[in-house]
Amino acid sequence: xHVSHTMPRAPGLAWxxxxxxxxxxxxxxxxxxxxxxxxxxxxTTQKPQPVLxxxxxxxxxxxxxxxxxxxLLSERATEAYEAARRRIQRFLHxxxxxxxxxxxxxxxxxxxxxxxxxxxxxxxxxxxxxxxLEHHSNIVPWQMLCEDRGATLRVVPIDDAGDVDLEAxxxxxxxxxxxxxxAHVSNALGTVVPVARMIEAAHRRGVPVLVDGAQAxxxxxxDFQALGCDFYVFSGHKTFGPTGIGALYGKTELLxxxxxxxxxxxxxxxxxxxxxxxxxLPYKFEAGTPDIAGAIGLGMALDYLEGLGRDQVAVYxxxxxxxxxxxxxxxxxxxxxxxxxxxxxxxxxxxxGVHAHDVGTILxxxxxxxxxxxxxxxxxxxxxxxxxxxxxxxxxxxTREELDALVSGLEKVRDIFG
Amino acid sequence: xxxxxxxxxQVILDHNRKPRNFRQLxxxxxxxxxxxxxxxxxxxxxxxxxxxxxxxxxxxxxxCAISKASASMMTAxxxxxxxxxxxxxxDRFHGMLTDDRPSAQLPAALGKLAAFAGxxxxxxxxxxxxxxxxxxxxxxxxxxxxxxxx
Numbered sequence: 001x002h003v004s005h006t007m008p009r010a011p012g013l014a015w016x017x018x019x020x021x022x023x024x025x026x027x028x029x030x031x032x033x034x035x036x037x038x039x040x041x042x043x044t045t046q047k048p049q050p051v052l053x054x055x056x057x058x059x060x061x062x063x064x065x066x067x068x069x070x071x072l073l074s075e076r077a078t079e080a081y082e083a084a085r086r087r088i089q090r091f092l093h094x095x096x097x098x099x100x101x102x103x104x105x106x107x108x109x110x111x112x113x114x115x116x117x118x119x120x121x122x123x124x125x126x127x128x129x130x131x132x133l134e135h136h137s138n139i140v141p142w143q144m145l146c147e148d149r150g151a152t153l154r155v156v157p158i159d160d161a162g163d164v165d166l167e168a169x170x171x172x173x174x175x176x177x178x179x180x181x182x183a184h185v186s187n188a189l190g191t192v193v194p195v196a197r198m199i200e201a202a203h204r205r206g207v208p209v210l211v212d213g214a215q216a217x218x219x220x221x222x223d224f225q226a227l228g229c230d231f232y233v234f235s236g237h238k239t240f241g242p243t244g245i246g247a248l249y250g251k252t253e254l255l256x257x258x259x260x261x262x263x264x265x266x267x268x269x270x271x272x273x274x275x276x277x278x279x280x281l282p283y284k285f286e287a288g289t290p291d292i293a294g295a296i297g298l299g300m301a302l303d304y305l306e307g308l309g310r311d312q313v314a315v316y317x318x319x320x321x322x323x324x325x326x327x328x329x330x331x332x333x334x335x336x337x338x339x340x341x342x343x344x345x346x347x348x349x350x351x352x353g354v355h356a357h358d359v360g361t362i363l364x365x366x367x368x369x370x371x372x373x374x375x376x377x378x379x380x381x382x383x384x385x386x387x388x389x390x391x392x393x394x395x396x397x398x399t400r401e402e403l404d405a406l407v408s409g410l411e412k413v414r415d416i417f418g
Numbered sequence: 419x420x421x422x423x424x425x426x427x428q429v430i431l432d433h434n435r436k437p438r439n440f441r442q443l444x445x446x447x448x449x450x451x452x453x454x455x456x457x458x459x460x461x462x463x464x465x466x467x468x469x470x471x472x473x474x475x476x477x478x479x480x481x482c483a484i485s486k487a488s489a490s491m492m493t494a495x496x497x498x499x500x501x502x503x504x505x506x507x508x509d510r511f512h513g514m515l516t517d518d519r520p521s522a523q524l525p526a527a528l529g530k531l532a533a534f535a536g537x538x539x540x541x542x543x544x545x546x547x548x549x550x551x552x553x554x555x556x557x558x559x560x561x562x563x564x565x566x567x568x
Contacts, residue, residue: 321447353435355482357457358426361540365422373457387458387480416426 015316020308021397023048034367036105037402042346042393043371044185044237044268045218047301051241054300058293066292067266067283081292082300085282091302091413094198094249101248101255102290106214107137109233109248110181112285113210114141114256117231119180124150127176129207131156131164131193133186136376138212142181142281151178158383162189162338174203180209184216184232188377188391189338190321190346192220199228201306206265218395219317219344221310230254236294243299245294248285255281262287305396313396320394321345324403331410337384345394348375351410354417356388362416363390366409369401424536425543426483427567429491434483439476439493448474451564452553454545455538459485461508463493463553482546484537489550491531507531508551515544 021027029036038046058080059332066081082097089097103109104412122128128142132155133244139153146153154177156169163177173180180202185192200208208230216222224232231254235246250258260267260278264287278284299324305313306380324347329336351359360372371391372379381387392406432496446464453460459481477489496504508526508564514520515537525532537547556565 104535356488357459357482357543357546358484361543362422365420378458381458389459416422417431 015312017316017399019372019396021399023050023304023369024209024397025049025052025380027397031367031369032365033347037366037368037405039392039398039402040369040371040393041218041376041395041398042215042238042391044243045240045395047242047297048240048395049274050304051297051300055062055242055293055297058296059352063293065289076185077292080296081290084295087302088247088297090304092217093225093226096252099249099255100253100284101250101282103233103248103285104244104291105235105237106212106233107141107235109231109246110138110212111141111235112248113231113250113262114145116261117144117208117254117286118145119149120257120259122146122149122151122178122313125176126151126178127154127174128152129154129156129169129180130171131173132158132180132181133162133189133191133193134183134377135187135212135214136378137214138181138183139379150175150197155379156182158191158380162186162191162340164191164193164198166194166197170201173201173207175205177202177205182209182211184211184213184222184379185219185344186338186377187215187346188375188380188389189340189350190343190348190393191338192216192342192344193230194342196227199230203228210333215344215346218305218313220314224249236301239298239301240304241298242291242294245291245298245322249300252281257287258282258286264288266290268416308396316396317394320398320400320403321347323400324392324394324406327403327407328385329408331407332414334410337386337389338401345398347384347392347394349391349414350386350389354413356390358417359390359410359413362413363406363409366405366412368406368409370406421536421539425512425540427533427536429530429533430483430487433487433490435475437490438495439475439484439490440478442478443474443476446474448557448560450553450557452479452549452556453564453566454481454485455550455566457546459483459546459549461485461489461550461553463489463550463557465554465557467501467558470502472496472499472501472504477550477553481549482543483541484534484546485549487545488534491533492550492554495531496554504554504558508555511551512548514538515547 026046040366062076064077066078085100086097117128157165195211202209209343211229213234217234232249237243267287268277269279337348356372373388443464447467448465451462461479463477475493552565
């Protein structure tokens, strides 16, 4: 019963971006009297009509609580919710749908692992290893865990291009390392981190790896079996799905030995005042009524992405990135921050003598939505010696013309600031 | 004039390029830090009080054109004023940016600081303009904790 506005296409067919744009009603508007140019996709992506329709259809026809009712609506809601779980499993190649835990987003997934796996396994003197390009959400939960357990947070440096220093990584891996937590794609720099290699090196030492895929799933093919990751988290809203929903993947053997995160309904088999028996996977980690509509919307978003062809998505976005990087790097006084060899569509930059906020305000008046600031990655800003950057981040519906508009907007910045 | 031109007036751009009193005072009697966690703007304000009079006033830090120009023009306009007079100017400045219906006389009473009236049309930038003023207020009140816009 999946309705896809954009049908699957054979490889090699031209990318019909105008057709894709029609699937995103929000893009058909003007802001400040100019056509909206939405280049803030690393913050959140827009939602295609099939996702909006799925949310509407669920609340209109099927809304009921899951895993409870004997009535038909509850049956339908449960089936749709569990179908979304299986959709995620197939899309990302988990071995079993029970390895997919619905959470509010990548942040909650990381906190779940830190507070359950981490608290159970990390002891005083142990180390957690992260990298210098992490989002705050893959730093702070580990700091909290380390503080609580008397452990130490170690940070793998990055080079001037924004690539992780793999030699330093191998040196930092030790018998004290209890977990590696690393972004698949940097939100501030766009770097695609060679996580498969990092996982292999960690596994040689028996160290499990959590991958923060918040910026990856919408842009590159992700395959848990090929990666071999132990945990993986991502957010629906950065993947053309609704806000408030995301997923944590964990290998069954790890999830099984972890204590629950939140207590409540749905995560138990039986409750008495003396003894509560926890539910099986994945429900052990899904206390309370979940975001049922969100899960269904996320499932539909992944269907939509699959329909476009995930390899074509990556190829198209790479072409756009290359074009944007060329145009921006020839702009006088502009410096790109994050020039890794393997990147997704993130163009982070500073303009001589103009603060990112002023750039952001002027671009906004031209209809162009970008992020200006530290991108929740203050250590990355410190690494490059800038207080903030302007970031244009791309997705499937962006066009070369929009990147041309960005450059015209920057000319306006230069006109004002002289 | 477009709203952008109202925001980035020449006097503001000039103070951004060449901020006045952008230095460290040798022996300030009062200092305070202002911080906007949303954008990372930081400003430290130092005051040299002589009795009730602001004898010298300077700032340091990094931020956008609006916050830098606001800090610069604040230091330039308050030197020699009493603490009470400075607080009055702050009230008027704040009112010009945030009052639902600002009094028509406000800009005139603010002199050069009236250049910031255009910030009203950019709600998320109001904090940029008021950050150094909040820091000054904290310094005069002898507040030790950095002030935050959030």
